[in-house]
Amino acid sequence: MGATNFVKGNASIDTQAKNLKRMNLKIDTPLLIAVVILLILGLVMVFSSSMQYSIRNTTTNNPYFFLRRQVVFVVLGLAVAYVAYRVDYRWLRPLAPWILVGTIVLLVAVFFVPLDVSVPKRALFGGSIQPSELAKVAVIIYLSVWISRKKDQLNSLVSGVLPLGIILGLVCGLILAQPDISAMLTVMFLGGLLFFMADGSWRIMVIIILFALVIFGLIYVFSEPLFGTNYVQYRIENYFGSWSDISKTSDHIQHSVSAIIRGGWFGTPLGEGSSKFIGLPVPWTDSIFAVIVEELGFFGGTFVILLYGVILWRGLKIADEAPDMTGKLLAAGLTCWLVFEAILNMGVMVNLFPVAGNALPLISYGGSMMVTSLGAIGLIFNIHRISNEKKIAMERRSLDAPVDLRRGDGGRRVSRSQRFTRTS
Known part of the structure; x- marks a missing residue:
């Protein structure tokens, strides 16, 4: 009996040691691989889609102009991701209100940038920073912290729903005034999603959705007096x-769909697509998925979709294993934001959704989107690291606990009468 227990005890210790070794890998490998492949593919496709334009354009006059800038954006994004990975996400709790306030200040600042009246006021510092992109991450961070603190009062009209509506209304109102309808709808979606993930009332969710539809209806009806143009009505x-x-859709989408059809199963191949020369506006940004499918074919486009599927799978898995409510909401919110942006971008290119202007995360050219996307990935890795560190601490306590393997029956003494009864 003692020998058997000794073997079982050793087997249990070996299993725990293996689990400990596995958890010491503080980076989620499938998620890391998916992100790296998307970044590399993005650099290749930005170069492919912008090279000819860069050569012909007298301002750039360099085939590597956009590629070099994108490499800089990726490096900056990786630096932000590393900081987000190393600094414990729980430190965001006291900083969350200041992050939101700073973002609101930037959203207000765009209205003081001297631009043509007809140009949307969306960017700062020569177009290199778009506060609306930062606002998406800031709202996720703030609401993750706020909801985790107010969870018991979330379904209360005064303490929960009203403050949530004020927060979202302020941010969405400033974004709408730029105007940037797609960013505003994204922020509204994220707010509703986090409310739902925190076990918000279904009845309140229905009210929020109906309210959002009313707001969008008003924007549709009054788009011309609000923005000086009826582009919302035109797109819808x-x-x-x-x-x-x-043929009734925009030229942009017609060229995008034609490019995707032209790509066939295997593409044109890489670098030989024609849509980037005619029809597709700035193909290295919002239209880059059409270029990918044209040059890499149906299988290339499907591969990209699968990579975003990996991000969704691993991100939600990390959220499920997070050690607290803030971590769960933060990981789930950031993951769903990245995948939502990707779905919108790719859906627009195949005419599944109206033209929205959302970039393709980790692939499209652009500094704000790249830095915020990689920062979000860094935070997701951070939550995974903290979860593993907690599990490692628990495993080590279990391994260090004294185990008595000398007796059977869990180490309890057995009286002679009990022994006799069992043997007879």
Whole structure:
């Protein structure tokens, strides 16, 4: 009996040691691989889609102009991701209000940038920083902390729903005034998603959705007096009109769909697509997925979709294993934001959604989106690291605990009468 228990005890210790070794890998490998592949693919496709334009353009006059800038954005993003990974995400709790306030200040600052009246006021510092992109991450961080503190009062009208509406209303109002409808809708979606993930009431969720639909309806009806143009109505009407006749959609989407069809199964191949020369506006940004499918084919486009699927799978897995409510909401919110942006971008390119202007995370050219996306990835890795460190501490306590293997029956003494009864 003692020998058997000794073997079982050793086997248990070996299993725990193996688990400990596995958890010491503080980076989620599938997520890391997916992110690295998307970054490399993004650099290749930015170069492919911008090279000819960069050569012809007298301002750039360099085939590597956009590629070099994108490499800088990636390096900056990786630096932000590393800091986000190393600094314990729980330190964000006292900083969350200041992050939101700083973002609101930047959203207000864009209105003081001297630009043509007809140009949307969305960027600072020569277009290198878009506060609306920062606002998406800031809202996720703030609401993750706020909801985790207010969880018991979340379904209260005064203590929960009203403050949530004020926060989202302020941020969305400033973004709408730029105007940037797609960013505003994204922030509204993220706010509702976090409320739902925190076990918000279904009845309140329905009210929030109906309220959002009313807001969007008002924007649709009054877009011209609000923004000086009826581009919202134009995009929506073109989208619904294209269901019966694809020629009724915008030239942008017609060229995008044509590029995807032209790509076939295996692509044109890489570098030989024609859509980036005619029809697709700035193909290295919002339209880059159409270039990917044209040059890498259906299989290349499917591979990209699968990579975002890996991000969704691993991100939600990390959220599920997070040690606290803040970590769960933060990981889930950031993951869903990245995948939501990707779905919108790719959906627009195949005419599944109206033209929105969302970039393709980790692939499209642009500093704000790249830095915020990689910063979000760093925070997700951070939550995974903290979860593993807690598990490691628990495993070590279990390994260090004294175990008595000399007796059977869990180490309890057995009286002679009990022994006799068992043997008979």
